[in-house]
Amino acid sequence: xxxxxxxxxxxxxxxxxxxxxxxxxxxxxxxxxxxxxxxxxxxxxxxxxxxxxxxxxxxxxxxxxxxxxxxxxxxxxxxxxxxxxxxxxxxxxxxxxxxxxxxxxxxxxxxxxxxxxxxxxxxxxxxxxxxxxxxxxxxxxxxxxxxxxxxxxxxxxxxxxxxxxxxxxxxxxxxxxxxxxxxxxxxxxxxxxxxxxxxxxxxxxxxxxxxxxxxxxxxxxxxxxxxxxxxxxxxxxxxxxxxxxxxxxxxxxxxxxxxxxxxxxxxxxxxxxxxxxxxxxxxxxxxxxxxxxxxxxxxxxxxxxxxxxxxxxxxxxxxxxx
Amino acid sequence: xxxxxxxxxxxxxxxxxxxxxxxxxxxxxxxxxxxxxxxxxxxxxxxxxxxxxxxxxxxxxxxxxxxxxxxxxxxxxxxxxxxxxxxxxxxxxxxxxxxxxxxxxxxxxxxxxxxxxxxxxxxxxxxxxxxxxxxxxxxxxxxxxxxxxxxxxxxxxxxxxxxxxxxxxxxxxxxxxxxxxxxxxxxxxxxxxxxxxxxxxxxxxxxxxxxxxxxxxxxxxxxxxxxxxxxxxxxxxxxxxxxxxxxxxxxxxxxxxxxxxxxxxxxxxxxxxxxxxxxxxxxxxxxxxxxxxxxxxxxxxxxxxxxx
Numbered sequence: 339x340x341x342x343x344x345x346x347x348x349x350x351x352x353x354x355x356x357x358x359x360x361x362x363x364x365x366x367x368x369x370x371x372x373x374x375x376x377x378x379x380x381x382x383x384x385x386x387x388x389x390x391x392x393x394x395x396x397x398x399x400x401x402x403x404x405x406x407x408x409x410x411x412x413x414x415x416x417x418x419x420x421x422x423x424x425x426x427x428x429x430x431x432x433x434x435x436x437x438x439x440x441x442x443x444x445x446x447x448x449x450x451x452x453x454x455x456x457x458x459x460x461x462x463x464x465x466x467x468x469x470x471x472x473x474x475x476x477x478x479x480x481x482x483x484x485x486x487x488x489x490x491x492x493x494x495x496x497x498x499x500x501x502x503x504x505x506x507x508x509x510x511x512x513x514x515x516x517x518x519x520x521x522x523x524x525x526x527x528x529x530x531x532x533x534x535x536x537x538x539x540x541x542x543x544x545x546x547x548x549x550x551x552x553x554x555x556x557x558x559x560x561x562x563x564x565x566x567x568x569x570x571x572x573x574x575x576x577x578x579x580x581x582x583x584x585x586x587x588x589x590x591x592x593x594x595x596x597x598x599x600x601x602x603x604x605x606x607x608x609x610x611x612x613x614x615x616x617x618x619x620x621x622x623x624x625x626x627x628x629x630x631x632x633x634x635x636x637x638x639x640x641x642x643x644x645x646x647x648x649x650x651x652x653x654x655x656x657x658x659x660x
Numbered sequence: 661x662x663x664x665x666x667x668x669x670x671x672x673x674x675x676x677x678x679x680x681x682x683x684x685x686x687x688x689x690x691x692x693x694x695x696x697x698x699x700x701x702x703x704x705x706x707x708x709x710x711x712x713x714x715x716x717x718x719x720x721x722x723x724x725x726x727x728x729x730x731x732x733x734x735x736x737x738x739x740x741x742x743x744x745x746x747x748x749x750x751x752x753x754x755x756x757x758x759x760x761x762x763x764x765x766x767x768x769x770x771x772x773x774x775x776x777x778x779x780x781x782x783x784x785x786x787x788x789x790x791x792x793x794x795x796x797x798x799x800x801x802x803x804x805x806x807x808x809x810x811x812x813x814x815x816x817x818x819x820x821x822x823x824x825x826x827x828x829x830x831x832x833x834x835x836x837x838x839x840x841x842x843x844x845x846x847x848x849x850x851x852x853x854x855x856x857x858x859x860x861x862x863x864x865x866x867x868x869x870x871x872x873x874x875x876x877x878x879x880x881x882x883x884x885x886x887x888x889x890x891x892x893x894x895x896x897x898x899x900x901x902x903x904x905x906x907x908x909x910x911x912x913x914x915x916x917x918x919x920x921x922x923x924x925x926x927x928x929x930x931x932x933x934x935x936x937x938x939x940x941x942x943x944x945x946x947x948x949x950x951x952x953x954x955x956x957x958x959x960x961x962x963x964x965x966x967x968x
Contacts (some may be wrong), residue, residue: 420666471864523868526921552772552774553774554770554772554773554774555774555777557742557744557768557770557774558768558770558774558775558776558832559776559787560743560744560762561742561743561763561764561766561767561768561836562764562787562788562791562835562836562839563762563763563764563791563792563839564791570789572787573776576776576778576779577776577777577778579778586887652819653776653777653778653779653819653820653821654777655777655821
């Protein structure tokens, strides 16, 4: 028995290390493409970065000009027997190289912002995380119990699900103006948008998960003397817990996708404000850094929650397959 | 065979020991009594009688098997007795009290894996006592006792998914018996097991039954299993589900696999075959198959590439 399980573990470990390898590769591939486009002068590079103005009076060192314009000025200057301008191929300003974004990411956390009216990256992110936290918490406090009850008791489900089914098609950002009118311009409407975006899906998904619980398990519990409320707390809830946890992870991801829209409502705040301000100053390296931080936090939390899930639900076999 | 008996079918012949045993069983109190029990479904095609006018009673420590072709309502019957379904007519009495909903006085073992996957083996068995309001320590003590009895003490901290099919069903039996039910209802409990495990589980079940004061109603579609296990076999027929015959199994106890070829066993089996697969029907089925034709296979391999 133990020998078999040991063998099985070995097999699984080998399998999981290969999986990790593929996982890393799936990140390296896009990075490789980005590097190729950024560091190989003959791939794309539609602009020229001026290093020597030569005889062209409107050129400046550090200026980005179109390749065609540079070529025509080169021709003009050689005809006019003026000093030739010099420059290196460059990408447009909206595509910074990987090292610049990495630098910006580091700077964002290590140094305070250069402009006084721009928010610092850590403060922006912290604000965004709080919005997500409260939005998701409020949604879950309502959505999880309602979903479980709708899935367990058909009558409750039939009473609320048709309306929720309708409501979930209403795009959450459409409620932005209304949310501002009701909740003011600060964090209230932002949290509300996340709640509206998450809650309705949450009820339906969790009700569905609850319905998928094996009926034999409920019947077995009944023959063992379980009744009413205890059937819910001792059988239904523990029975669906691993799936409920997975649902919550997916829903948390959705909550993040509503973040940017939510933060534009009322006074712009959080990582959205950071990104829009940096774009205004054309600091696109910071813009990319800001976007990436959202991805890193979202994906990181999910990985962490997945690991935690394995700890929490050792009996759950479906996660072996994922 | 004595000529005096030759007029009676073999399965009705009982040796004196077997007869004495049945007389003794009939002396015991009735645990379960089913009177004119019926179940009517309303479907899109109209009303369907799943069960009609079922009558039988089971005495204390009797092991009764229910057998019948698919669709005869044997599962419906056991689910009504477990209180998981309602009946539409008649009564089912447990110790003289009508059955109304599920309860701990009737244990149930399902065919599928009905163990709680989130609980360890021990906690699965502790579930019933806890529902009864027993404290943790008492429940644990009871669970340990029953796990010992089904030989799974070593696995008490394992999760159900780590066990084999046979072991899981042993846990399910322990989980039902820990509540000390008046009757143990078993709905094709070994149906999903392989032949070898199944044989082991059958002797294991009889071992338990011999040592514990429990009455068993066991559903199966396996004729050998029914004869091997049962004191009496309730044969149902389909459309509507009615009692065909209630057979007293003449195979003496204690039973062993060696009896599978004994004359009593074969006579009983012949009778069951006759009831469940009547000759006329079998012919009809064959004719039907003839009509539909055997599948016409096209050769997909090279003409010279023969396997035989």
